Amino acid sequence: MGHTLNAYAPFVGHSAIDELRLLADRLHGWAIRCVNATRVGGGVAEILTRMVPLCHELGVDMRWDVLEGSEPFFRVTKTMHNALHGQQEALTPDARELFLRVSEENLARLQLEGDLFFIHDPQPIAFVQSRRKLGGKWIWRCHIDVSRPQQGAWDFMRPFILQYDAAIFSAPAFAQVLPVRQLLIAPSIDPVSEKNRELAPGEVAEVLRELQIPTDWPIITQVSRFDYLKDPIGVIDAFRLVRRSFKCRLILAGGPASDDPEGSEVLRRVQEEAKRTPEIHVLMLPPNSDRAINALQRASSVVIQKSLREGFGLTVAEALWKSRPVVASAVGGIPLQVKHGYSGLLVRSVEGAARAIAECLQQPEYAAKLGAQGREHVRQNFLLTRHLREYLLAFLTAGSPKDVLEFHDQPPHQPRACTTAL
Amino acid sequence: MEEHAPLTFPRRVHRRATLPFRFYTSLLLQEATGLRAATLPQLVRLLREVPEGCLYYHTRYFLLQHHLADEPMNDFAFWVTKALGERPLGERLAGIDAMQLTLPALRERIIGLIEDYLREQPTAQLRFASEGEEFFFLTAIHVILPTPLTAWTLDEFAEGLERVSLHSIYFHLFDARLKLGCSTNDFTLWLDTEMGEPGLAKRIAELEPYTSTLPALQASLAALVRQRLAEMTANEDDGTHA
Structure with a gap:
């Protein structure tokens, strides 16, 4: 069940909620249309699931449509995804043709209308080709790490990006030199969601029992899709190094995503690799396993996120919010969340990951301090209300070349700072 | 038994303004320029050409950015110290009173300090930030609203x-x-x-x-x-x- 905005006030204060209302008041009458590639699985769907009802509560007409495609189409978009992450992948002419055709089919099916089209990730990026017909403002939200894109894939994407009013990236390193506005908006977690709410110790224990995870030794957990870019094999290698000195267990937990056809192949490989070590628990969780993920993170002595590339890595923020010590790769948006030695430990190799995990296991007080500071860092920077505020700002400023937008209601006293452009 | 009305004290009314x-x-929205510097010479070159909004953003929003403890009060000082390891220059940059300078004067001050330092310590120009740790020039869009x-x-x-x-x-x-x-x-x-x-x-x-x-x-x-x-x-x- 969704929570109202007031449920967030204990974490961010009433003034933050008041500001959301002020912004939303300026968007009344706008129809905002979001499009992405999946309704469940992954951070994008998760954020939209919460963001849309909150917008409705604020009186903002936001609707969310999902692009549909065949498995060959999602293989193409996965190839594109990997190539934008820098892997050497070739987009064949047939693949490009299929990509554009599915885009047109979806445009015909969805019959979009609105004042602002908010397009997420590469899969529906070509929708912008219809902007002359559909009108409105257009924003492309890129959730992936495009700091070192494979040139061919970027060249294919660039003409589409240039047709948008603005592009939104999650971290400064992802921005490119582009003649369109590039906004920086980090993703967020929802502190009152089933995945992040407080759990009683009994609830955590119950989940572990259900999943048949013994609680005899410290637990190290990575929660992520089964994807080579999340380096699950690297996590197993690091765990085996740690296990030479510490008795501990490893949980690799992930769920399916309808837009990721590689998932089952990676899962098979991970299961094969793990089967000779009984202390490794590979869990393919069904959709809507938020409570289980919450419990697994809370039960962990260390949470790891050893990604090779990462759009942002929301599982890091989730773990930090639960005051868990986090060991994570210094890639993508992770360094924004983990300040090394303050809110977690950043690593760059299997050996580094093993050493950092061991450090946390060996010094529980230090680990607890990292976790506590990590929670405060997330509270200040990565909660849903900040994210929503920045989206509303992006909507409000879309298409404007100005650096300062002033709104007035004929105030009786107008501060001087409002009277001159910055 | 006689009931008493609750005691109330009239609120004191002090002077009332003619204009309230x-x-x-x-509210601020971060904007990327796509420009990044990995070395001090690159930083100086870009400092000369970036819009004043970048200088404003990197020197004057420290209070809004929830910086962690012990971080210097501007992003240039922070980067020079943390990414390049040039602590003496970082201290000099952290000492700039950005609040008291106009943006053109601030630009010249930062550039001047870095150039002086490079003359004193020529090897500093060889230091470079690793990938992902470059200085990313940002600016911001402001939305001003009455409450x-x-x-x-x-x-x-x-x-x-x-x-x-x-x-x-x-x-x-x-x-x-x-x-x-x-x-x-x-x-x-x-x-x-x-x-x-x-x-x-x-x-x-x-x-x-x-x-x-x-x-x-x-x-x-x-x-x-x-x-x-x-x-x-x-x-x-x-x-x-x-």
């Missing part, structure tokens, strides 16, 4: 200060002074001209932003106004009993 104070808020909060009296002003967001405090305290090249802030101006409170106005103008966090500044502002209200009440009581 309207609380505004200024529903308006103060006609000192009481209402104190309540407003306690209720508004940190963005609002920042806007009235710093944006007015810095962006318009004024020597004061919105709060001070209103207290002085509308409320006839030059002493309180001066105390607020003297608040030191570098040694405090924004939540602490907000608390200090409200406390100063509450203290003045208490003084006024005490003075009135003294007058009554005298």
